[in-house]
Amino acid sequence: MTFKELGLNEGLQEALGYMGFEKATPIQEKAIPVILNKKDLLACAQTGTGKTAAFILPVLQLISESKPKEGSCDCLVLAPTRELALQIEQQIQAFSYFVDLTSKAVYGGGDGQEFEEQKRALTKGANIIVATPGKLISHLNMGYVNFSEIGHFILDEADRMLDMGFIEDIEKIASFLPKKRQTLLFSATFPPNIKKLAKSLLQDQEEISIAISKPAKGVLQVAYCVFDTQKDELIQRLIADKPNYKSIIIFSSTKKKVAQIVRSLRKVNGGIQAVSSDLDQSERELALRKFRSKETRIIVATDVLSRGIDVKDINLVINYDVPSDAEDYVHRIGRTARADTTGVAITLINEDDMYKFHKIERLIEMEIIKAPVFTDMGSTPAWNTKPKKRSGFQKKGGKGKRSKGNRNRR
Ligand code: AMP
Numbered sequence: 497m498t499f500k501e502l503g504l505n506e507g508l509q510e511a512l513g514y515m516g517f518e519k520a521t522p523i524q525e526k527a528i529p530v531i532l533n534k535k536d537l538l539a540c541a542q543t544g545t546g547k548t549a550a551f552i553l554p555v556l557q558l559i560s561e562s563k564p565k566e567g568s569c570d571c572l573v574l575a576p577t578r579e580l581a582l583q584i585e586q587q588i589q590a591f592s593y594f595v596d597l598t599s600k601a602v603y604g605g606g607d608g609q610e611f612e613e614q615k616r617a618l619t620k621g622a623n624i625i626v627a628t629p630g631k632l633i634s635h636l637n638m639g640y641v642n643f644s645e646i647g648h649f650i651l652d653e654a655d656r657m658l659d660m661g662f663i664e665d666i667e668k669i670a671s672f673l674p675k676k677r678q679t680l681l682f683s684a685t686f687p688p689n690i691k692k693l694a695k696s697l698l699q700d701q702e703e704i705s706i707a708i709s710k711p712a713k714g715v716l717q718v719a720y721c722v723f724d725t726q727k728d729e730l731i732q733r734l735i736a737d738k739p740n741y742k743s744i745i746i747f748s749s750t751k752k753k754v755a756q757i758v759r760s761l762r763k764v765n766g767g768i769q770a771v772s773s774d775l776d777q778s779e780r781e782l783a784l785r786k787f788r789s790k791e792t793r794i795i796v797a798t799d800v801l802s803r804g805i806d807v808k809d810i811n812l813v814i815n816y817d818v819p820s821d822a823e824d825y826v827h828r829i830g831r832t833a834r835a836d837t838t839g840v841a842i843t844l845i846n847e848d849d850m851y852k853f854h855k856i857e858r859l860i861e862m863e864i865i866k867a868p869v870f871t872d873m874g875s876t877p878a879w880n881t882k883p884k885k886r887s888g889f890q891k892k893g894g895k896g897k898r899s900k901g902n903r904n905r906r
Contacts, residue, residue, distance in 0.1 A: 521546035
């Protein structure tokens with residue numbers, strides 16, 4: 497469906513055209529009409545589905561149609577981390593290029609000047625404020641924030657905000673907002689605490705859900721909990737253990753790590769090639785051709801390869817680190833066991849990635865086997881599904897207070 501068919505105005509369509517968004521994604525098709533209809537919304541959707549545009553586009557349209565008062569804040573978006581808040585605010589700036597609305601990201605870690613700019617936006621008005629809960633509370637506590645005109649309240653990645661201990665902050669923030677407003681809650685999962693929060697914040701809401709793709713049945717998924725220093729040795733030995741595996745892909749999140757893995761594996765394996773954005777298109781195609789024809793046994797790649805490229809008969813996919821979201825995990829391991837063949841997918845999880853991996857397990861509704869490493873490799877970190885706390889953080893006492901140590905971490 498096009499954005500025109502969804503009822504978005506010309507200014508927004510023009511901005512979308514410049515950004516190269518031609519067709520709406522499924523979450524956008526479902527959410528945009530509900531939001532334009534001024535209903536509350538409870539949406540189940542993960543990062544990567546286009547959920548940010550799904551809530552931003554219709555809200556920008558509603559605000560511009562309502563002819564907002566000079567100097568008012570009209571929409572508040574809450575997001576768990578400063579990175580996500582910044583990302584959302586950047587999308588707002590791009591979308592609102594032709595509709596003349598303003599926005600400001602409010603998050604911690606900036607200098608005094610940044611704080612003053614945030615204060616100015618919260619007092620003199622920016623149409624859309626995108627904030628992390630903790631920082632917004634600091635401003636609210638100073639007494640100058642004017643939220644009397646907020647007509648739209650959006651919670652993005654609500655489950656993550658609750659996991660990070662933000663429930664009391666969210667409730668407090670909501671108490672500063674007008675009762676008559678539109679509330680939109682986006683979450684990847686729906687544990688009981690999210691349902692409770694939704695009940696307290698939303699009214700007569702519509703509910704939509706975008707199902708995540710599931711890994712193919714033929715993939716044997718295994719994970720190893722390891723320290724970063726053990727990863728190179730482990731993959732060397734795992735690969736050495738499987739001489740009959742003719743095609744192996746190793747994924748890593750950064751180009752730097754890709755180069756490091758290639759260096760380490762080259763010591764023990766021939767036939768290995770890096771594929772990252774450092775290669776131009778023709779070099780990448782050549783590398784893939786050699787891989788397809790089994791001339792190259794192992795390729796080490798960043799996510800440029802995880803989506804869409806159809807290489808047949810890959811026996812083993814190794815995730816050197818845990819991908820940022822579940823869709824990427826499913827795409828990465830989907831390179832093996834294509835068209836009903838079988839394959840193995842191995843993920844290496846360090847202490848920092850355990851919580852992220854646990855969230856992927858929840859999303860794909862599957863607990864993945866945690867295998868022990870080779871006995872002579874020494875001790876490994878214990879599997880732990882709790883979010884990691886920031887070191888040096890002093891936990892506050894008090895009944896029912898949860899740690900907020902993981903704030904603003906990604
Ligand atoms: P999100 O789920 O909001 O994090 O979006 C994931 C990515 O998809 C972002 O890089 C968006 O810019 C992009 N995106 C969102 N909607 C569309 C669309 N309709 N067409 C093309 N790309 C999109």
